Amino acid sequence: MMAALALGANAPVPDQTPVTELIVQPGEMIAATIERAPARLRIVSGGPDRLLLNADFIMQSGFKPAPLMGNANLNIAGKRAFKGKNRPLDFTIAGVAHKGRAFWFFDAPAMPGDGTIGPWALPQSRITLQFGATDASSQRHDFPLFGGINSSSVTGYKEESFGMAVGFDLDDPTAHPIASAAAGAAIARAYGGTLSGATWDVEILLGVKRPVRLMTLQRPLVIGPLSIKQIAVRVRDRIDAAGRGEPIPDNTEDPSEIVVSAQKKGQRPAFTLTIPRATLAGCSRLTFDKAATRIELWCRPA
Numbered sequence: 001m002m003a004a005l006a007l008g009a010n011a012p013v014p015d016q017t018p019v020t021e022l023i024v025q026p027g028e029m030i031a032a033t034i035e036r037a038p039a040r041l042r043i044v045s046g047g048p049d050r051l052l053l054n055a056d057f058i059m060q061s062g063f064k065p066a067p068l069m070g071n072a073n074l075n076i077a078g079k080r081a082f083k084g085k086n087r088p089l090d091f092t093i094a095g096v097a098h099k100g101r102a103f104w105f106f107d108a109p110a111m112p113g114d115g116t117i118g119p120w121a122l123p124q125s126r127i128t129l130q131f132g133a134t135d136a137s138s139q140r141h142d143f144p145l146f147g148g149i150n151s152s153s154v155t156g157y158k159e160e161s162f163g164m165a166v167g168f169d170l171d172d173p174t175a176h177p178i179a180s181a182a183a184g185a186a187i188a189r190a191y192g193g194t195l196s197g198a199t200w201d202v203e204i205l206l207g208v209k210r211p212v213r214l215m216t217l218q219r220p221l222v223i224g225p226l227s228i229k230q231i232a233v234r235v236r237d238r239i240d241a242a243g244r245g246e247p248i249p250d251n252t253e254d255p256s257e258i259v260v261s262a263q264k265k266g267q268r269p270a271f272t273l274t275i276p277r278a279t280l281a282g283c284s285r286l287t288f289d290k291a292a293t294r295i296e297l298w299c300r301p302a
Contacts, residue, residue, distance in 0.1 A: 023128045024127075025130055025131060027112075029113045032091055032093040032094075033092045034091045035063070042112055042117075043117060045129055045167075045170045046169025047167065048118060050149060051100055051121050052105075052117070053102050053103070054110045054114055054115055055104050055108070057104075063102070069086070070087060071083070072086040072105075074105055074206070081206070082107055086101055087101065093117070108207070118152060120147060120290065125289065127287065127290075129286045131285070139225070140297070143297065144293060144295070145288060145292075152167060153295070157273070159190070161189065162186035162190065164179075164271035164272055165272050166272075167274045168280070168286055168295070168297070169276055172276035173278075176214065176278070177231050177232065180269070180273075181233065181234045183271040184215055184233030187215075191217040192217060211234070213233055225282070227302065280297075283299035
C-alpha cells in the first residue's frame with residue numbers, strides 16, 4: 001500500500017537535478033554522510049521516498065527538528081500511522097552531495113541500518129536496483145513514472161473500467177501482489193476474481209499490518225511482462241482508504257445468505273496494487289529514470 005509524508009505546513013519540494021546513475025542491490029546498505037555524520041542507508045523501491053532515519057541515529061547525531069514546519073506525519077492509505085519530526089539537512093550518498101529533508105518517528109520500529117531513502121529523494125537522476133542476471137534474451141519494458149518525493153515512486157495502470165497506482169516493492173517478502181480493497185473489487189469484476197481461504201496479516205510499512213485474503217482470477221491481469229492470476233486483497237474495513245471498496249465474490253459464502261449493507265460517507269477509497277519481488281521472478285533489473293519520468297523493468301521472455 002502507498003504511504004505519504006505530511007509536514008507541519010506546506011513545504012517546497014526541492015528540484016531534482018539530473019546527476020548520474022546509482023546502481024544497488026535490494027537490501028544493500030549504502031554508505032552516506034548526513035551533516036558529516038556517517039550513515040548506512042537502504043535504497044527502497046516501494047517508498048516512502050523521503051529520507052527516513054532511525055530515532056537512535058537522530059539521538060546519537062544530536063539532530064533537532066526544524067524550528068518551523070518541524071512536525072511530520074507518516075500516513076498509510078490516508079490514515080496517520082506515526083507522528084514525528086523533520087528538518088532540512090545536507091547529505092552525501094554515493095559521492096553526490098544533496099540538500100534534502102529528513103524525517104524520523106520515535107514510536108516507529110527501527111529500520112535496518114540507519115534509515116531508508118527512495119528514488120525521488122535521491123540526487124541521482126537514475127536509480128537502478130539489480131536483482132538478477134540480465135542476459136541477451138532480457139527485454140526492457142517501460143512504464144510512466146509517477147508519485148513524488150512526499151509519497152513513493154509508482155506507475156499507473158488504466159483500462160476502460162478502472163485505474164490504479166502500481167508500485168514495485170523489491171523488499172516485500174510476500175508471495176502475491178497486494179491490492180487495496182477497491183482495486184481488488186475492480187480487478188475481480190474485470191477478470192472474474194473470487195476470494196477463498198482465511199485472512200492473514202501482511203506488513204504494510206514499519207510494522208503496520210493489515211488483513212488480506214487470497215483472490216484467484218479466471219483471466220490473468222497483465223501488466224507489461226507480468227501475468228498475475230492470484231492477488232492478496234485487503235479485507236474491507238474502515239481503518240483507512242485501502243480498506244474501502246465494493247465486495248468481491250467469495251466461494252466460501254452461502255449463496256442463500258442475504259447481506260444488507262449501507263453506503264456511508266467517508267474516505268475516498270484508494271486504488272493501489274503493490275508488486276513484490278516474488279512476482280518479478282523472471283526479471284532482473286528495475287530502474288527509476290526521473291529525467292525521463294520512466295520506470296524500466298528488464299525481464300526474460302515468459
